[in-house]
Amino acid sequence: MGEHLSRREFIKKSAGAAIGLGTLLPSWFQAFAQEERATTLVQVKGPVVAAVRKAVDLLGGMSAFVQKDQRVLLKPNASFGSPPEWGATTSAQVVKTVAEMCLEVGARKVIIFDHPLQSPAICLKQTRLKEACSDLDGVTVVLSDRQRFFEQVTVPDGSALSQVEVAKEVLKADVIINLPTAKSHSATGVSLGMKNLMGLIWDRGHFHQATDLHQAIAELSTVIRPNLTLVDATRALVTGGPRGPGKILDLNAIVAGLDPVAVDAHVIQMTPWQNRSLTGKQVAHISAAHDLGLGKIDLEQVQLTEVELG
């Protein structure tokens, strides 16, 4: 019964299996690791530059996100010409540190992009983005207010959105890193990672006028998928958002993760917003994103690493 396996055959087959396993295993591990990272959040408190670096390092370092020679899009919130201390915009130091880290791992180009609500010249001046990043080689700050820099894309299975004009830079980028600031928002409760992506589209009025705003924000996250979300919660604008002036809380924290829903859900419960304690489920657009399967809203399922730098 059964053929005897000759030695030669045995060696051949086991070698084949070993090679097969050897090639498959790492990818399996990698997949596992990806899964692992997706549900991992890091929260680092401390001096801002060190905190940003530590947060990214805890997620596997920038080289886990940016490969050599890639084109990276950073999306800070630079939408308002409010002074930085109002907390309406991502602090220039955070943006600059992330840009530097991208360059360190060999990014070819780093584009810092927003579609501001105010004159680009004013936003550049007030946020101090330009002066912070002007000496970095390969980094370009683009605050765009012309429609020709946006391109229509379809939203697959969108119920609130069927089409949306997104920045061409989004389509050109290999890697997208979302750099929101933590703030309250009059219409959507909070403005964190997913709400920040509204700065990558042209026609925001459409979201308000012609469709359900919360569902549209969630569906936008199915089209624009940041590889990393890093929230500047160094100073949170907890009332009077998104533009301020309002109450500022020095949370002194950087929160980062791969799961856009989990990041937002975590930042929400760090402090009350507009004097109300909230969870991710109570914020319509975050809850809608969860329902679309974009990430975990239940923080029980998320592994949080908290670090406090001395």
Add this chain to the structure above:
Amino acid sequence: MKAQTIRAVIQGLFLLFFLLLFALTKFPLGSPIPVELLLRLDPLAAAISFLAGRTVVPRMLLSLGLLGVTIFLGRFFCGYVCPLGTTIDISDRFLCSKKLARLKIKNIPRLPKYYLLAFLLLLGLLGRSLLWPFDPLVAFTRSLTALLHPTVVFLSNLGLDVFRPLAERWEMDALANAGFLQSSYASWIIPVVSLAVILGLGLLGRRFWCRALCPLGALLALAARLSPLKRVVWPHLCTHCHLCRERCPTGAIGEDEEKTAFGECIACRTCVSVCPHHAVAFRLRKMGSREDLNWDRRRFILASLVGVAAFSLSRIKFQPLFTPRRRIRPPGAVPEPLFLARCLRCGQCMKVCLTNGLQPATDQAGFAGIWTPVLVPRQGPCERHCNLCGQVCPTQAIRCLNLEEKGYVRIGLAQVDQDRCLEWGYGRTCLVCDEVCPYGAIFVGKSNEQDQGRRGPVVDPQICVGCGVCEHHCPVLGEAAIRVSVEWEDRLREGSYITPGKVRARERILKGENSTPR
């Protein structure tokens, strides 16, 4: 080098210089030389705005310098400096073809410009400024703003678009994403027509506008008559060949070549260089041989009477009740009557406006206010961190305020049209107005319970300054559902716009007391 060449070079340099100053009239204002220099040199604009406004504007006193230099050197400004004069010289070259020659008239009248000057000064004395169609420097600046600027922006963007594919390919990202806000201005037809008329008059003769009509030219001519630097002709050398008279661009040389109309002479020295016998020179003389103007006293009286008539007409209320709800003036604009007296309608404030929201008035400010600046928030709002309109205003019809004080000037009040509002009227999630308000003047209000607890944006009139950012961003198509109107506008002739009440209201907002949870 020939005198004509030297003059052309100097003219070209001045034209470029003024174009450069115009290009620098933008945010941020980095020019070491005041960008409004050209208009500050204008003694006519100074005289009319002082007379009509009954006040002296210190920054316009610079024009006394031009008047002073003219008293010593003659009407050199018209020949060498005036950018409209240079433009006319250029356009005249195109209008001198043989076909068009039959349109030329022999004797270009000199006197109408003096009558026009008298008319304008008299109106000014009566408190009215009707300078804007006639002042050459104002007309020039206005044309640059309304015609040249949008054209240049369009062409620059076109150029960038052409190179964009290459820039994208080579990953020149700054260039690939470069572009300029396409400015455009309402009632651009007015500068088109006025420029066409001024240049078109060249069909009747070279520099027709300058010789016959320009009221600034007339004022400078009066000063130039006092000049000791004069054209003199050595009678023993002159052969009366008429060459100088034929070539004189302003017709300043009389039938008798030895006589000069010193008011007309622009010291271009063409006569010196064309004279084959070296009979002409410019010398310091107490008295050259002067050709007198044939002042017609009756015409002067007539011009003055026309001025009085125009004033009387302006007092008659032809217009039925005028309620200027949308006449939103830029922050720092002095009270309306003084504003109308001072505003030159030069368009500098519109050029410098960061958002292109400052527009020439069509009907918003009534007939007397045509081409004065009004804010059109749908086009562009008043940017909180910009105060340039007052800084570039030559006559200070818009006061020069620092950024902090400018932030306290109420130029109007935003009002919500609840029926059209997406929140109030349709129960949608919007609140964009609240989101964008730079002053935190909008909060979420609730209606009473019989109304099924509707809610939506409410404006706090203590905080709102009417900057129009809400109106600009309101996503309702067509007319916005939140609009700025002129109520509550602050118009101070002098003194501070910052009042304790306003400061207290702002402090309330900073404490976060107006943000209603949602």
